[in-house]
Structure formats: structure tokens, C-alpha cells
Amino acid sequence: MATTEIHAPAAPLTAPPAARRYRWLGERRLATLFVSPALALLLFLSIFPLLWALYLSFTNYSATRDTGASFVGLDNYIDILTSATVRQRAITTFVYVVGAVGLQTVLGFAIAYLISRRVRGRGALTTLFLVPMMLSPVVVGLFWRFMLDTQFGVVNSLLGSLGFGQVEWLTKQRTALLSLILVDTWQWTPFIMLIALAGLTAVPKYLYEAASIDRASEWFRFRHITLPLVWPLLLIAVMFRAIEAFRLFDLVYILTSGGPGVSTETLSFHVYKVAFLGFDTGVASAYGILMVLVVIVLAQFYLRYLEKLRSS
Amino acid sequence: MTFLDKPGVRRRLRRRFTTGVAVMVAVGTLAACGGSDDDSASGGDKAPATLPELTSEPVTLSFLWFEWPPAQALEDFANKEYKKVRPNVTVKVNTVPNPNWHDAIFTQFAARKTDFDIPILDSQHIGEAVTNGSILDITDFVKSNIETEAYDPYLLAAYGQYPQAETGQRDENAKLYGLPLLGDTWAMIYRKDLIGEEPPKTWDEMIATAKKCQEDNPGVSGLAFHQSNGSDAAAVTYNTVNGVYGGKLWDPKEKKIDGIINDEAGKKAMDVLVNQMKPLAPKGSGNWFIDEVNAAIAQGKVCIGFNWLAAIGGLLDPAQSTLGTSKEQILDKLGFATLPTQEADIVPLGGMGMHISKYAPPERQAEALSFMKWFEQADVQKAWAAAGGVPARKDALSSPEFLNAAPWNKVFTDSVPRLRDMWNVPEYAKLIDIENTNVNAALNGAKDPMDALDTIAKEQQAILDQSGDGGGIR
The missing domain is CATH 3.40.190.10 (Periplasmic binding protein-like II)
Structure with a gap:
């Protein structure tokens, strides 16, 4: 049986007056109250550890020793900046960053460009290419360590069946760093590809149509339409990857332990040894602060270049 | 106009934010410092002489x-x-x-x-x-x-x-x-079917036997030993050869390393390790440790291997071995012996x-x-x-x-x-890292062996010199 409800005429929608006891909670205070938990969390998790590390970097503190921290001024910073060991690790890190990020950029952009020109199966191909990026670096390091093993690895076995000799991928000075670059490239090329693909997809089609009408060559279209429009986005991807590569630790730890000798020991791996083998917490904190500063300064230059690019 | 645009609001908020940060940092600092002080007072606890009453709870x-x-x-x-x-x-x-x-x-x-x-x-x-x-x-x-x-x-x-x-x-x-x-300790694991029932008695004889075995058996390398720069792998290998050739790691009473580990015996040991033993090891074995040495022995890739006793149980597992389909068949091929001697009678602890x-x-x-x-x-x-x-x-x-x-x-x-044993001092982790990385570098051609030995001596000495009175033998 149908029923009919009779509604009273709707009252005008006005906010009920605030209780007198909440009158003190004005707009400004309310905003502060809402923001303060997030702010407190940020301070506790990010700002405080950074400031604490900054404080420790001026001391000789060791986390394991039951002695307090003594102020040593700039000694830790001077030791680090004048150390031949640190210079060597910085060069290794630089070679690695340039090699890995350079290779990833070229490959990532090339793959994205090829995929963007394909109409069918584009989604499936993109997903497939993204798989390495989804894996944990430790897992990637472990299976590449097995694959690159000179005696038992599948890579040398494959090379052997093609008539090539055994390559000592992880135990020779030159090939060990190259192996790290190749493994990192295998894992992170998809990241560059993804960003480049987003940029390529966003290029307006009418530009290509106009170029076609003008009978512009493929290279002309790429050089004057595709590349300039994708370039800023690509540079951001390169910046992210460079910062990540600068902090590289896990792949080194699993694949080479910094060897042979210390020839693949990056700055991050060196800091790990200072912090957790020697437990020189003060020195390790100074390393950490310096590394953050380097990243911030380089990122600033980079962002300014990007800004200039955008405005021009 | 939002409330942030009202006159003075931004300035006041900034001031409050700065004050808040300062207070939190100060509180955090005090808390952290407080924890440290408490802990420093409670060091050096002793267990009671008699067994305390035990709980009956799970x-x-x-x-x-x-x-x-x-x-x-x-x-x-x-x-x-x-x-x-x-x-x-x-x-x-x-x-x-x-x-x-x-x-x-x-x-x-x-x-x-x-x-x-x-x-x-x-x-x-x-x-x-x-x-x-x-x-x-x-x-x-x-x-x-x-x-x-x-x-x-x-x-x-x-x-x-x-x-x-x-x-x-x-x-x-x-x-x-x-x-x-x-x-x-280390055991010498040798292929009885390739070098005979009797294990070599001296280190020189062991190297000669491994060399002959490698030459006589294509596809089989002479030696497998720890070379990795992780843990204490390469360092233990050098220390063992150093001991066998009469070398010493340090003078614990004087806390002196430079001039001792790199003396004539030490140099001889480094030369034997890099120039005589390494050429008999499988290609690419420069990052091998316990598991890899075991795998090489179990898969019949080497004539003689050195490994920690407690880690070699798997060698008799037919599922992991190509040396036989039963434990007995494997034991027909593998022999186990104490390390050969040379100038001194030393094995690693x-x-x-x-x-x-x-x-x-x-x-x-x-x-x-x-x-x-x-x-x-x-x-x-x-x-x-x-x-x-x-x-x-x-x-x-x-x-x-x-x-x-x-x-x-x-x-x-x-x-x-x-x-x-090696050095049991608070700086052990630093000492072992110096030795491990340098011996590993020498074994893999990344550093001249004698330069590596001198670097070990100098860098380890510097660590001990900075360490104050801790460690050493009283």
C-alpha cells in the first residue's frame, strides 16, 4: 500500500549559532588546530631528526658507546671535505650517477617514443615495461647477483653458448661498476619511460598535422615539436633519478659490497660503514648533512634552469 | 579576503610557527640528552653469582x-x-x-x-x-x-x-x-679421487698438489677459498696464510700493527695468496664466501677447498651434490683434514x-x-x-x-x-673492514698486493692509535 508523506515547508538553511563556550574558537584558532597535528608529525618525523643530525655532526658522538657527545666544532666537516677516501667515493658516485641516469634517459625516452607511436597494445606494453620498477631493489640485486655470477650465472652461460668467454661481472674493477649501472638501468628505465610517455601523449596532435601539411620530415618533427615539449618533463624525471642514484645503497650492498676492494663503494655505502660498522655517529651525521646540502644546491640550480626553460 | 590576507595574520602565524619549532626541538633535545645520561650511568652490569629464581610463566x-x-x-x-x-x-x-x-x-x-x-x-x-x-x-x-x-x-x-x-x-x-x-675452524676438504687419500702436509705441497690437479683435470680448478669483501671473509683467508707462513697480525701488548703484519712473513703470505693461490681459484671467485665454496666443492668444480667446519654439513647431501647419489658415494670422493702447516702451526679460530x-x-x-x-x-x-x-x-x-x-x-x-684469533678490541669492525677490502682488492687485481698490505698496516695502526686504552692484552 502506498503511503503519502506530508512534508512541512523547508526551513531556511542557516548554521546553528555556536555554543557560547566555543566563541573563543575563532576562524584563525580553528585553522591552527586543524593544521597542528600534521605539523607536529612533520616536525617530529622530519625536522627534528634533521636538526638532531645537524647537532650531532658537530660532536664526536657514537650511538653505541656509553659516553656523552663532546663538541668538536667543524672537525668532522673538515675531515670529510679534505679526505682522499671521500674524494674517491665521490668520483665513483659521480661516474655511477652520470652513467646510470644517462643510459636510463636515452633508453627510457626511446622506448616511450616507440610505444607512443603504437596504437594497439600500448597499455599492455607499458604495463610490461613497468614490472622491474615494481620490484624491491634488494630482490633485484639478489637475482642479478645470481644471474651475473661468473661460474654459476645464467648470463655467462648464455654468453658461453654464443661462443664468448666468461666475464667476471662483479669481481673486476671495470665490469663491477658497469654491472651496477646496467642493473640500475634495467630497474629504473621504466620510470623515465613513464614520465616521457606522459609528455609525449600530451603533445597536441594538431602540431604534427600542421607539420605534415608543411611536409616536415620525421626528424624535423621530432627535433622541433616532440623534443621541446617533452624536454621539461624529461628533465624533472632525470632530476628525480639523479637524486635517487646519488643515494644508491641497496644494489651496491647486495651486488658487490662495494668491491672489488672499494671500487664500487658509493658515498651512501661509505656512510653506512661509518655509521654502522664504526658507529661514528657524529661523522656519519656530518656526511648526511653534506649529502643533503649537495642535493639541495644541485636541485636548486636544476629547478632554476627548468624555470628559465618554462618562461622562455 | 581569506583570513590569511588579514593584516598581521601571516606575521603572527610565522612567529608562532617559529616558536613552536623551537620549543619542540628543545623538548626533543632534552629528551634525547636525558636518555643518554640515564644509559651512561647503568653500564657494566653484572650477573649474580647464583642463579636467580626462575619464572614458571611461559x-x-x-x-x-x-x-x-x-x-x-x-x-x-x-x-x-x-x-x-x-x-x-x-x-x-x-x-x-x-x-x-x-x-x-x-x-x-x-x-x-x-x-x-x-x-x-x-x-x-x-x-x-x-x-x-x-x-x-x-x-x-x-x-x-x-x-x-x-x-x-x-x-x-x-x-x-x-x-x-x-x-x-x-x-x-x-x-x-x-x-x-x-x-x-677451517677444514681442508679435498678430492680423494683426484689427489689421493693422503692430504698434503705442508702449505707449499698443498699448492703444488692443487696445481697438478688443475692441470690434470680440465674444467676443475685447484682451490676454492673465501675472498669476499663482506663479513670477515677475505681477511680470515689472509690471516690464515699469514699465520701458516709464520707471520703475526699485531703486537697486542704494544698495540702495534704497522711493521708486524707487513713484515717479511706477512709479505710472503700476501705473495703466496695472490700470486700462487689465486691463479688456482675458479675465475670470478673473487666474491666467494661460505656458500659459494661449498657449491664449488659439491659440484665438483675444485680439487681442494677451505671452509668453516660448522658450515659444511650440506656437502654430504646428495640433493646438493654432483659427486654421488648417496652420502657414501660422496664420502668416497671427499676427504677432510686439518690445515697444512708451513713455517708455523696455525689455524683460524x-x-x-x-x-x-x-x-x-x-x-x-x-x-x-x-x-x-x-x-x-x-x-x-x-x-x-x-x-x-x-x-x-x-x-x-x-x-x-x-x-x-x-x-x-x-x-x-x-x-x-x-x-x-684476530684482534678482540672495540675497533674490530673498523680493522676488519680495512683488511677485508684491501685483501679483496689485491685478490681481484684492483690493488698491488704489497701496496694493499702496507695500506692495511698503516690504516689499522691509525685506528689503534686513535682508540686510546681500550682492548689489547693486559
């Missing part, structure tokens, strides 16, 4: 070790046997990968909170743990509860005493911070002791003491030997339970008088 006694076969053997053995006397106790042996072992224990010590009650420390870690006040002094407890005279004195000293004992001895007046859990975390709760510290007392009894040590462990008591070492448990166990019994 207890899980946690160990921390690295991942290898003895870890599972210990957990199985303890849960089977210790439960007979303490039914409410469950033993859990947590493990981490070998290269993380030191970090996993000492980062928890640094946090002044441990999820383990019994850290299993390498003999050289004791100095660091004692100096930092992270483990209990059990000297009085050992005096009242353990038959110390039943042990080989050096084994008791190596796994528990600090400051370090002279090689082969024990200082009766020194403090003890641990008790033996697992003895260990392996193995570890049990210690008690200062940060474990009192009831579990008491249970840990109870476990140690139980574990060090004669019949329990023999049962541990039969279960795959390597005991430290003299009666257990010569018992049929131990000698018949594995074909290589006699190697350990025969090796005990020849054992030599």
Missing part, C-alpha cells in the same frame, strides 16, 4: 645469530632438550644474513633496547660489546656454576674473556662475558659464544643464565655434539658422540691446540 628465550645450518640445529636441539628441564621455555633463534650480523646486534645495543636476550657474538665482537656496556659480566656466575677446568682454556677465553687472552691461553683473573656455544643482553628484562636474563648453566654440562655438550654442534668441553671434544657425528669433527679436535 617464556620465549630469544637468540640472535646469522643464517646458517647451526642456527636451526641449535633451535631444534634447545627446544627438544631444554624443554625437558624447563617446559615453560621456548627457544627462538632469530637469524639475519651473515653480513648484517654485527649491525643487527649492535644497532639494537645502540637503541638500548634489544629484541634478543642472548646475542651470539663473534669472539672479536666481545670487546666492542663490553666497552659499550651492552652485555652482562658473568664472571661470578661462571665461577659458581660452570666447571671451567673442563674446557680447553683458550676456547673458554676466546668466546668469553675480555681483555683478550694470549693465543692458546686463558687469564684466570680476567673477566668473562660469555660462554662457548659453537667451536669452529671460528665459532662463537653466548652472551646476555644488558637490555633484556630481568626474568629473561635469569632464564638465559639458566640456559647457559644447563648447556655447559658434560652430557648436554655431548648431546649437542651428536645433534650437529661443535662443543668446547674437552670431554665432549674427545667423546664418540662428537667424533662419530660427522666425518670432519676430528679435524676440530685436532685443531684446538693450533687455534689463533
